[in-house]
Amino acid sequence: MLTEKVLHMNTGNGDSSYASNSNLQGTGLQRSFPVLNEAINKIANDLNGFPRSFKIADLGCSSGPNTLFLVANIIDMVHDICSENNSQVPQFQVFLNDLFENDFNTVFRSLPAFYTKMREKKGDDCGSCFVYAVPGSFYGRLFPNESIHLFHSSYAVHWLSRVPQGLENNKLNIYMAKTSPTNVFKTYRKQFEKDFTKLLLLRSQEMISGGRMILTIPSRSVADPTSEDCCIIWELLAKSLVDMVKEGLVQESKINSFNIPYYTPYEDEVRDVIQQEGSFSLHSLNGFPLHWEPYNTDTNVSDLPVRGINTAKLIRAVIEPMMANHFGKSIMDLLFKKYQEHVVDHLATKKGVNYSLVISLVKH
């Protein structure tokens, strides 16, 4: 499986699309805004005002309302700072990055309305916000040397560059799980360290001195990956696949050969890589819990079927292209029906919560 070919969210804006099922990521994104705002303030401060053309890149922008919601908020933050300082608003170049298979067309179709709204809100000044697409892996170079002032990424850099090698004995698991052999945790962690190191190195080459990077990623709240529900989302999906093995609909060997190229680090693991790599100083690192259904945080058991549907849609929008590539498109409806049932069972006794980290970095 070539990760770059199959790692993309569900396209378009239909019922199963990421665009229609990304409010978990939207909520996480909003949680990072105070940190983002602080970073933008610091850039203006450290560079003695904004550069004439403020260059911002969003890594793993995907396709949906969150993509331009971020851009609108960054522009708002800069306008506010300029208004406080009585300084001129810069021209914006916003580079939206994602893999080659990402549905950029859908993002572009929402741009005319976005520009119109910005102009209404900000006046003609905002004719000088230019939004571009940068297709390619963020584990490769994306920009010329020292050309970007602010990197941002929300729920993207936890995707690994590839499925780690050496997971043959992870058997009926598809990610780190309570029943995974020890080497599985080590192998995943090693791949994360390698990928995250590369990400930091490449971005530091592309960033001007004094530039900043804000990363929001799903994470574990404790060091031990077996001790809590860091990975329950994928354990329930593995369970659903195993159900289908029992029904003769999926071959066991297909599960044995499938693992998700994904990693939820503990915060110390993140700190270690940043320090080891050395291009960036860690300005701040904050963790927060994030409910699977951010708009529905009370655990009202009577709502369980609806909550199962919503969570299954959320996960399906993220992982379907990769699952369909490996297991076949035809079983997807049934697989996510079963998944929905497992989610309901889980939520009957436990909260559906993930943890996230917001990491604020500054280039030396």
Place this chain on the structure above:
Amino acid sequence: MLTEKVLHMNTGNGDSSYASNSNLQGTGLQRSFPVLNEAINKIANDLNGFPRSFKIADLGCSSGPNTLFLVANIIDMVHDICSENNSQVPQFQVFLNDLFENDFNTVFRSLPAFYTKMREKKGDDCGSCFVYAVPGSFYGRLFPNESIHLFHSSYAVHWLSRVPQGLENNKLNIYMAKTSPTNVFKTYRKQFEKDFTKLLLLRSQEMISGGRMILTIPSRSVADPTSEDCCIIWELLAKSLVDMVKEGLVQESKINSFNIPYYTPYEDEVRDVIQQEGSFSLHSLNGFPLHWEPYNTDTNVSDLPVRGINTAKLIRAVIEPMMANHFGKSIMDLLFKKYQEHVVDHLATKKGVNYSLVISLVKH
């Protein structure tokens, strides 16, 4: 009709797509390469070598093999110059521009193979070619001030920003035609002058001093738009629509209210606008004839049916979204079947030839 919403080539890479039916434009593009090469040489010369990051924008890049064919050729030209001068190859930032509805996804899917081929050919140096998409109208600002070194556009800037106002009496014509009233020619010309002036002004703001712009556009070989076959391609399409009026399949009023936002200028008209607008010097302007079927320039009458099919496909790939928006998708197959027959009739006695201009401009 909002031009920006319906002006795009047929998407995807199927049988009716622009990607599969754009070798006429590809041939015209190749004819401009010597002029492009000269311009790139002059940039290197005038700027005392290439800038560290060479910023190139292609206006109206569309979606198909020509898009990246151009990029590959520009990179080749720069590599050759650097090799002759024994100087370092710059990093490339290539900005592909087209309207919001353009099929950028298809361009992006061909990028991995493009990058692989470039790396094989040029070595790892070419990891430093970055291709981006810039969605938006080139009649609006697309880039920050003084940020681009080379603008290029092939078969795009003859598309007007809108259907000119005041064409009510153009009746059963859909573009300038031999039977058009005089005001139609004036109205079209005026819109072209307005749009082309704006294009020059905006690009001059976005271009560094000493930057260059190469435009290739379809044109007329003589000043009088009634005196030759400048517009025959659209006259045959109008004829096909009129056939369908007679058969009760199209309402006459629908043709009366439709005109194509397109202009084929005579070279003096182009010179006049450039001089009037004043931001650029005209370095060179060359006209050349271009056969509708560039790979089949002999008029072998026995091939006529095939030539009719090919020409109809070529035109359909370009104009179908706009026609379907106005006349309805359901009549498209029949319309282009009739068009194919009119093309065959035309080619039985005449050559299928258009004229093109390659314009080389330098910013003061």
